[in-house]
Amino acid sequence: MVKAPYYDKNGVKKGAWSLEEDNKLRAYVQRYGYWNWRELPKFAGLSRCGKSCRLRWMNYLRPDVKRGKYTKEEDEKIIKLHQELGNKWSKIAAKLPGRTDNEIKNHWHTHLKKRAKENQVSSEVKVHPSDISQCETISRNRDSEADSVPANAPSRHILESSPLSPETSSSYFSTLSSHHQAPPPPSGINQIAEDGVASSETFDEFIGDFWTEPFVADNTFFQNSCPLSLLNRGLISPCVSYYDDDIDLFYQVM
DNA sequence: AAAATACTCAACCGCTTGGGT
């Protein structure tokens, strides 16, 4: 279904992701966060470009990504949002917890576009001219709602594009915290059991040697160069605290 | 049963945006 893996002329791997790569990326991001996507693959032991890693994480590995069939409600919501927002897939995705922009975009083109067209045709037949002005009023109200976002609202990165957007973050953190009820697994990698991508068995197997075998080379690099020094200097602390201190802060705010 | 066609979706590519200097 996906392009077969291959290496480009720069030695960067492209195409389908292997389970091992998924595990490496997942483990790294869950441990350290994504402090810099461009540099991340080096430290995570991946021969991918940062862009590819980011995409894989956002669309597939993120713990809060909901997979599987769309419900009727989701379909209708997407159609409605698409009427309002157009092809602003990331904005639409922000209103559908657990769904990614890429997934919604695909779903739209394969399922919903046709249906929306049919709906439009049938509604055009049904809609009485006097109804149009009402629709316009509603539409204007929606616009003004959108415009009424406070000037001091968080930046675009948080509002639109954060993997922990307001609607998804609560479930994400609650999932994390629910795991904290049980004896915490080592190194804060506690999301895998719920993740359909890798079975707990395969991950246990993987995690057993994660910090030793596959990473030996990378760990050496890791220890000798940037991350630890960055950590010591506090340069990448946001992502470390992301899973520890910031969760406490998050709960305090809640 | 085989070939053709349609469907699906992960991944890539190029452009835009926004922050930093």
Place this chain on the structure above:
DNA sequence: CACCCAAGCGGTTGAGTATTT
């Protein structure tokens, strides 16, 4: 103000799978 760079976004591609002929 101009430039650079990382991140994000949306369009497109391509290959596996399902369905039809």
